[in-house]
Structures are given as structure tokens and as C-alpha cells.
Amino acid sequence: MKRRVVITGLGAVTAPGEGAELLWKAALDQRSGIDFLSYDDDWTSVGALVRDFEPEKFIEQKKALKVMARDIQLAVAGAKLAIDDSGLNLSKTNRERFGTLVGSGVLNHELDELAYSLQNAVGDDGKIDLRKFGEEGLPALFPLWLLKYLPNMSACHISIFFNLEGPNNTITTGASASLQAVGEAYHIIERGSADLMLAGGAESKVNPVGMTHYEILGVLSKATGNDPKTLYRPFDSDAAGVVVGEGSGFVLLEELEHAKKRKAKIYAEIGGFGSSYSLGHKIAMRAALDASRIPPSGLGYVQAAGVGIRTEDALEAEAIYEVFNGCARDLLVSASKPVTGFTGFSAGVLDLVVSTLSLQNGLIPPTMNFKNADPSLGFQIVKGEPVQKKIKSAMTNCFGFNGQCVSMVTKKLES
Amino acid sequence: MDRRRVVITGMGAVTPIGNNVRETWRGLLEGRSGIGKISIFDASGFPTQIAGEIKGFDFSKWPEKDESLCLLGRNSHFALEAASEAMKDSGVENARIPKNRIGVYFGAGDGGFDFSEYASIISESLNGGSSVKMKDYRDKSLKRLTPKSVLEQEPYQTVNHLARVFQAQGTVSNCLTACAASSQAIGEAAEIIRRGDADVMITGGTHSMIHPLGVAGFNLLTALSVRNDDPARASRPFDKGRDGFVLSEGSGVIILEELERAKKRGAKIYAEFAGYGATADAFRLTDPHPDGKGAVQAMRLSLEDALVSIDGIDYINAHGTSTELNDFIETSSVKQVFKDHAYRIPMSSIKSMLGHMIAAAGVVELIASILTIREGIIPPTINYETPDDACDLDYVPNNARETRVKNVLSNSFGFGGQNIALVVKKFEG
Numbered sequence: 001m002k003r004r005v006v007i008t009g010l011g012a013v014t015a016p017g018e019g020a021e022l023l024w025k026a027a028l029d030q031r032s033g034i035d036f037l038s039y040d041d042d043w044t045s046v047g048a049l050v051r052d053f054e055p056e057k058f059i060e061q062k063k064a065l066k067v068m069a070r071d072i073q074l075a076v077a078g079a080k081l082a083i084d085d086s087g088l089n090l091s092k093t094n095r096e097r098f099g100t101l102v103g104s105g106v107l108n109h110e111l112d113e114l115a116y117s118l119q120n121a122v123g124d125d126g127k128i129d130l131r132k133f134g135e136e137g138l139p140a141l142f143p144l145w146l147l148k149y150l151p152n153m154s155a156c157h158i159s160i161f162f163n164l165e166g167p168n169n170t171i172t173t174g175a176s177a178s179l180q181a182v183g184e185a186y187h188i189i190e191r192g193s194a195d196l197m198l199a200g201g202a203e204s205k206v207n208p209v210g211m212t213h214y215e216i217l218g219v220l221s222k223a224t225g226n227d228p229k230t231l232y233r234p235f236d237s238d239a240a241g242v243v244v245g246e247g248s249g250f251v252l253l254e255e256l257e258h259a260k261k262r263k264a265k266i267y268a269e270i271g272g273f274g275s276s277y278s279l280g281h282k283i284a285m286r287a288a289l290d291a292s293r294i295p296p297s298g299l300g301y302v303q304a305a306g307v308g309i310r311t312e313d314a315l316e317a318e319a320i321y322e323v324f325n326g327c328a329r330d331l332l333v334s335a336s337k338p339v340t341g342f343t344g345f346s347a348g349v350l351d352l353v354v355s356t357l358s359l360q361n362g363l364i365p366p367t368m369n370f371k372n373a374d375p376s377l378g379f380q381i382v383k384g385e386p387v388q389k390k391i392k393s394a395m396t397n398c399f400g401f402n403g404q405c406v407s408m409v410t411k412k413l414e415s
Numbered sequence: 416m417d418r419r420r421v422v423i424t425g426m427g428a429v430t431p432i433g434n435n436v437r438e439t440w441r442g443l444l445e446g447r448s449g450i451g452k453i454s455i456f457d458a459s460g461f462p463t464q465i466a467g468e469i470k471g472f473d474f475s476k477w478p479e480k481d482e483s484l485c486l487l488g489r490n491s492h493f494a495l496e497a498a499s500e501a502m503k504d505s506g507v508e509n510a511r512i513p514k515n516r517i518g519v520y521f522g523a524g525d526g527g528f529d530f531s532e533y534a535s536i537i538s539e540s541l542n543g544g545s546s547v548k549m550k551d552y553r554d555k556s557l558k559r560l561t562p563k564s565v566l567e568q569e570p571y572q573t574v575n576h577l578a579r580v581f582q583a584q585g586t587v588s589n590c591l592t593a594c595a596a597s598s599q600a601i602g603e604a605a606e607i608i609r610r611g612d613a614d615v616m617i618t619g620g621t622h623s624m625i626h627p628l629g630v631a632g633f634n635l636l637t638a639l640s641v642r643n644d645d646p647a648r649a650s651r652p653f654d655k656g657r658d659g660f661v662l663s664e665g666s667g668v669i670i671l672e673e674l675e676r677a678k679k680r681g682a683k684i685y686a687e688f689a690g691y692g693a694t695a696d697a698f699r700l701t702d703p704h705p706d707g708k709g710a711v712q713a714m715r716l717s718l719e720d721a722l723v724s725i726d727g728i729d730y731i732n733a734h735g736t737s738t739e740l741n742d743f744i745e746t747s748s749v750k751q752v753f754k755d756h757a758y759r760i761p762m763s764s765i766k767s768m769l770g771h772m773i774a775a776a777g778v779v780e781l782i783a784s785i786l787t788i789r790e791g792i793i794p795p796t797i798n799y800e801t802p803d804d805a806c807d808l809d810y811v812p813n814n815a816r817e818t819r820v821k822n823v824l825s826n827s828f829g830f831g832g833q834n835i836a837l838v839v840k841k842f843e844g
Contacts, residue, residue, distance in 0.1 A: 043550035105591075115546055141635055146628075146632025165708070170591050208552065212556045276515070402566060404571065
């Protein structure tokens with residue numbers, strides 16, 4: 001018989017606050033963490049910053065903090081919150097059977113660290129002279145500089161902090177990375193390679209380098225208005241692009257019998273997971289549904305990726321309509337990114353945190369800033385107020401930005 | 416019900432000693448080093464000025480075939496070439512396999528990063544002192560970078576290209592666990608076929624960290640060999656005179672296929688994928704666990720998974736990086752796992768010839784392991800001159816060795832403590 005996998009811990013650090021509960025409340029109340037940001041006196045933008053994040057609260061070792069990019073600090077914090085939430089007694093847990101999977105990728109540098117080094121590397125012609133960089137620039141960087149930004153260091157630090165000796169992987173599939181990490185972690189427990197997995201991801205998309213990259217890609221919201229909280233509008237006919245944010249999300253996955261034995265609080269069971277290439281929206285959703293053995297008509301709620309770019313939202317909408325062929329009209333679809341901003345690697349797992357709490361509470365949060373449906377939509381977007389509905393299962397989608405397509409189905413645990 | 420079995424039906428490689436599998440294999444048996452002076456950029460001011468670069472590669476081939484493949488990073492160029500060789504070799508393209516049953520799982524690292532442009536923009540945006548004026552950085556970047564150039568820096572771009580070019584619409588993933596990445600990708604890809612989520616997986620890795628920040632980063636960690644005056648002899652795993660690893664670049668790809676499907680289409684079967692073990696040291700960012708705890712456990716798990724006992728392994732393809740700590744701890748870990756047998760099992764490191772291809776290292780080592788089984792010849796550890804008391808196993812010094820090999824263990828240990836062990840077996844029906 002297949003081993004069953006359940007979610008027993010939720011951790012989140014997002015602009016609305018610390019902990020999954022605050023994210024959930026913000027989603028219900030449509031309270032966005034998006035605000036004006038200023039990088040210089042003469043460069044302001046909008047984004048969702050975790051303003052009062054105190055890494056020292058989660059990471060006591062000052063030395064460790066110094067070699068962690070903000071993304072990594074957020075990751076460790078999110079992981080810690082998920083473990084705390086699960087009530088797991090770490091000292092009584094077999095750490096060889098406990099691993100971690102983290103969605104990550106290119107972590108943006110703190111430019112001032114490089115500035116001093118590069119200042120020494122400018123040649124007489126004003127250009128970068130690599131020989132000078134090697135001789136004078138390189139020694140000006142601190143010895144562990146490389147480690148501060150290596151994509152796999154989040155998973156590495158997490159494994160060290162919590163002494164997790166089981167499988168350890170870093171998934172770098174862009175926007176879908178953290179949900180892909182959860183999906184693969186689920187399969188690791190299912191196949192028997194571990195009993196517990198911490199899975200999720202973190203990214204600070206508001207870093208000036210990352211923000212600039214998004215501006216170059218032309219995906220930042222072009223909407224205008226005095227209230228920054230209204231500029232991010234997934235699925236709306238006035239959707240105008242992305243507002244970035246920073247955040248971290250982790251779930252604790254646990255083999256069902258293991259969870260029952262320690263009388264853990266069980267949020268939901270993983271039903272199925274699907275993954276495909278960058279245009280495989282439908283393939284990923286169908287694979288997740290098939291694996292969960294739930295017919296399209298049996299699934300009442302989709303937590304959509306809803307990245308807020310018109311072409312991308314249209315692709316997702318079409319996929320939802322087709323996959324739920326004939327029953328899309330009864331479907332409730334919601335998107336939460338306007339609350340947290342688009343948080344890159346952590347976007348997918350944060351949506352999973354929201355959909356898990358929706359499932360548990362029988363309450364689906366509205367899609368903030370959604371007013372008018374794009375006429376092509378063939379289903380209902382939850383708007384205005386949360387909808388109370390007894391749901392037994394949920395689908396969480398994670399698509400976009402040329403990354404891979406992933407979809408996960410979760411369901412209420414049936415005794 | 417029996418578990419679905421997984422076999423290897425195609426292989427491709429682009430390495431510092433050959434731009435395909437045949438050339439690479441010949442070089443390995445000849446004991447040829449691919450290490451030389453760095454030519455990609457001016458490294459004359461760096462502590463380390465040597466690396467294993469890809470030579471004679473046609474960087475116009477893929478962009479000419481397909482416009483959307485312009486501005487590719489070196490990593491993506493190498494991966495497309497290696498994957499193309501592996502796909503042709505396997506014949507799966509003509510086998511009418513549904514596209515959503517073909518997936519990609521890669522360990523692809525950087526290769527598209529333009530350091531000089533990045534550094535110029537930063538240095539031109541300095542704010543008098545040594546801080547950056549962000550607005551200037553942004554404005555100059557907006558003027559000088561393009562969406563395509565930004566996108567190609569993302570590690571997931573390589574798998575996007577592979578999925579599109581080879582029409583793979585099944586599960587697509589990429590992992591980046593430093594030096595263990597492509598081995599981990601292969602292990603996970605095999606699990607995807609075992610559990611039935613795909614029938615064919617295009618898997619392996621690609622990487623080029625031979626750029627100024629890559630070399631600088633590893634130099635700062637004092638991980639690289641500085642034997643600049645003698646590049647071909649710089650990578651010397653297990654030798655007493657080893658002084659660090661040698662950075663190199665390239666790609667390797669294997670095609671994994673579900674056994675029954677491979678049989679049905681009459682595919683050439685190189686070997687059977689038999690065992691996968693994955694653990695974490697949970698110890699330190701750079702140093703391996705002093706007792707090799709995670710490495711030992713990964714090897715044990717892979718043997719258990721493959722149903723091979725400690726006297727059943729005929730050859731170990733070592734991680735063997737040529738760093739002081741790795742080679743010593745890998746040796747002691749192998750002794751813990753294999754007890755007295757350890758002294759009877761030949762264990763070589765082909766990094767002595769290829770250097771360290773980081774994310775791509777593991778897959779190329781697995782390809783060598785598979786050819787060892789096929790051809791009954793073990794590639795040597797070259798540059799082995801002075802034995803080290805702490806490393807006292809049979810490292811197949813300097814010359815290839817003919818012998819019968821049925822089961823091979825291949826180790827990969829990543830910076831950050833990820834330990835991956837893979838077992839491949841001779842396919843016997």
C-alpha cells in the first residue's frame with residue numbers, strides 16, 4: 001500500500017507579517033503588504049517588504065548571519081516557523097529520516113559589497129580591468145562571499161540548524177521552485193526515503209538588482225494610482241503586471257502514520273502533484289488531478305497562480321476552463337498574490353499555505369483588487385468577501401515567467 | 416507488485432577532453448588531461464589561472480538552428496549538444512513515445528552570466544565612496560541589458576530549452592546542489608520513472624563557473640589548486656601533493672528509460688540504473704563531516720536500493736576532487752562501508768583528467784562508470800605520484816586497467832553537505 005503524506009506544519013514570513021496565521025488573515029481581509037519603496041532619493045518603486053523582519057530572532061549565531069543573503073535568512077525563519085507550528089519534538093525525532101527541499105535560484109548580490117572590490121578593479125581607461133580585479137579586487141571581498149549567494153545554501157543552513165540528515169535538495173525552477181520542492185518532497189516520503197520533509201522556499205524579490213531585472217523583463221505593473229495596494233490585479237480586465245514582494249514559506253510534510261503516532265495536528269493530505277514544461281499548464285493540472293483520483297467535478301476550489309500579467313493569466317484561465325471542462329462554472333477560483341506581492345521562489349508554497357488554511361476553515365479568500373472579469377473567463381473568481389464553502393479538496397497552481405508549470409491537489413484527511 | 420526498472424539507453428557528453436562521449440572516453444583511457452591556462456577571460460591576476468575549458472566548440476550551431484536560442488549561456492550550449500548526442504544515440508525521438516511521458520530533470524548551474532558588463536555597470540554607478548548609487552545602477556542596466564540576456568542567466572532556462580527542442584512535456588525540473596547536482600538529478604529522474612510519472616527522462620547536468628566571480632569565489636575559499644605552472648598535473652586526487660580542485664566546465668546527459676518500453680522498441684541498453692542514496696551532512700557550509708557520516712549513509716542507502724552487498728561492487732568511481740579533506744574523508748568513508756573489501760575494490764577519480772565540472776561532474780562520472788561496465792576497462796587516476804598515508808586504497812594509478820566489472824558505485828558530494836551515491840549494474844535481462 002502507498003504511504004500517505006500529510007501537512008502538519010505551516011510557516012510563512014511575508015509582508016503582512018510573521019506566521020501563516022497572519023498571511024491567512026491578511027488574505028481574508030484583503031490587507032496587502034504592498035507599499036511604496038525607495039532605493040535612493042530619486043528612485044521609488046512599489047513592492048511588498050517584510051519591514052520588521054528580525055533575522056536575529058531566528059538565527060542566534062552572528063557569524064552565520066553574516067554569510068546569509070536576506071533570501072537565506074528568510075528561508076531559515078520560514079522553516080523554523082513551520083517546525084514550531086507542527087509541535088514536533090526535534091530531540092525525539094530520527095533526523096536521518098528527516099530532510100529538506102528548498103526552492104531557490106540566483107540570489108541577488110548586495111551591490112555595496114562588490115562596490116569596494118570593483119572600485120579597485122577599474123583600469124586607466126575607466127573600464128573594468130580583470131587583471132586588476134584578480135590582484136586587488138578579489139582580496140577585498142570577504143573570504144566566504146561566494147557562500148552568501150549559492151542557491152543551495154538555504155537548504156544547507158536549514159539542515160545544519162535543525163540537524164536534518166535526510167535527503168537534501170535545492171530546486172531551481174524559477175517561479176515554480178517552492179511548489180516543485182513540496183511536490184518532490186512529497187514523493188520522497190511516499191517512496192519511503194524519509195518520514196519528514198521540510199519543504200518550501202524563500203526569495204527577496206525587492207532587492208534592487210532583482211527589481212531592475214524585472215523592470216528589464218517588462219513585467220512590472222504599469223498601473224497608475226495613488227494607492228500602491230491597488231496596482232496588482234490578477235485576472236482583472238485591468239491587470240497590468242506584477243508587483244514584487246519578498247517572503248518565505250515552508251510546510252512540514254509527514255508520513256501519515258508517523259503524524260498519527262505523535263498525535264500531530266493534521267492540516268491536509270497531499271492528493272497529487274503534477275509538473276510539466278513552461279507551457280504545460282493543462283498537463284500539470286491533469287497530472288495532479290489524476291494522481292489524486294479526484295474527478296474534475298469533485299474539486300471545488302483552485303488557488304490560482306494569478307501572476308497578474310494579462311497573457312499569463314489568460315493561459316492559466318484557459319487551462320482551468322479546459323481541465324474542468326463542463327464543471328468550471330461551479331468552481332471557485334482565487335488568487336492571493338496582491339496580498340504578498342509576487343515573491344518569486346516562495347510564491348507557490350505561500351499559495352499552498354493559503355489553500356491549506358482555506359481547506360481547513362472552509363473559507364475561501366477573495367482575490368484582492370479584482371473588479372471586472374476578463375470576458376474570456378469561464379469560471380468564477382472569488383471577489384469582495386470570503387466565501388464560506390465546505391470544500392474537501394483544493395488545487396494550487398504555480399505557473400509563470402517562463403518557469404516550469406506545477407500543480408498540487410490537497411484534500412481534507414478522511415479518517 | 417514489482418517496481419518498474421530503469422535502464423540507460425543513450426549518452427552524450429561535452430567535456431574538456433572531448434566534445435562527445437567517444438572522444439571523452441578515449442581520452443579517459445589514455446589518461447589525457449583537459450586542464451590548461453584559462454583563456455575565456457584574463458585570469459592573469461588571479462591566484463588560480465588554470466581550468467578545464469571546452470575546446471573547439473561551435474557556439475553558432477544552436478542559434479543558427481533556432482532564433483530563440485540566441486544569447487545562450489555556455490551551460491545551455493553544452494547541454495543542448497550533449498542532449499542531442501544522447502537523444503540520437505538512444506533513438507527515442509523516433510519511438511513515438513507520447514510527449515507528456517518524456518521529462519527533463521537536470522542539474523544545471525550558471526553559464527549565462529556576463530561579469531564584465533555587470534561589473535562595469537556597478538563600477539560606473541559608484542557614489543564617490545564605495546557604495547553604489549542604485550538609481551544609476553538601474554538606469555544603466557535598463558539601457559544596456561536586454562530581457563533575453565537577463566532571462567538566460569536563470570538556471571531554469573537550460574531545461575526550458577531542452578524541453579522545447581526535444582519536445583519533452585512531462586515533468587521538468589532542475590536542481591542545483593553544487594557538486595552533487597547532476598547525480599541527484601539522475602537519482603530523482605530514475606525515481607520519476609520508477610513511480611510511473613514518466614517513461615523517458617532526459618537527465619544530467621551542465622555548468623560553467625569559469626567566470627571571474629566563480630574563480631574569485633572559490634579562490635577566496637582557498638578551494639582551488641594554484642599549480643599554475645603545471646596545469647595538466649594540477650588535479651591529483653588522492654596524491655599527497657594535492658592542493659585543491661581544478662575548476663572545469665561542460666555537460667553530460669543520459670537517457671533513462673523504463674525497461675519494458677526500451678525492450679519493446681529494441682533499444683540498445685547500456686546498463687541498468689540500480690541504486691540511489693541521498694543524505695545531508697548537516698554539519699558545515701564547506702567542510703565535509705569529519706566522520707563522513709552522511710557519505711557513509713548515502714553509499715549504504717544506494718547499495719540497499721540496488722540490492723548489492725558490499726562484496727558485489729567491482730569499481731567505485733570516486734568523487735575524488737583533489738582537495739585535502741574530500742579525498743581523505745571519502746577514503747575513510749569507503750572503508751567504513753566496505754570494510755576489508757575496500758582494499759580490493761579499484762576506485763579512481765576521473766577528475767584527475769577532467770577537473771571538476773561542478774554540477775555536471777556526477778553525470779559524466781556515471782557515463783564513465785557505464786562504459787567501464789560495457790568495455791571492461793577502468794579509467795585511471797592520473798597524476799598519482801606520491802602516496803598519502805591517509806589515502807591507502809587502490810586508486811588505479813596512472814594507467815587504465817582491464818578487468819570485468821558488473822556493478823559500479825559512483826559518489827558525488829556537494830558543497831553544503833549533499834551526499835549522493837548511485838549504483839549502476841550490467842544489464843542482464
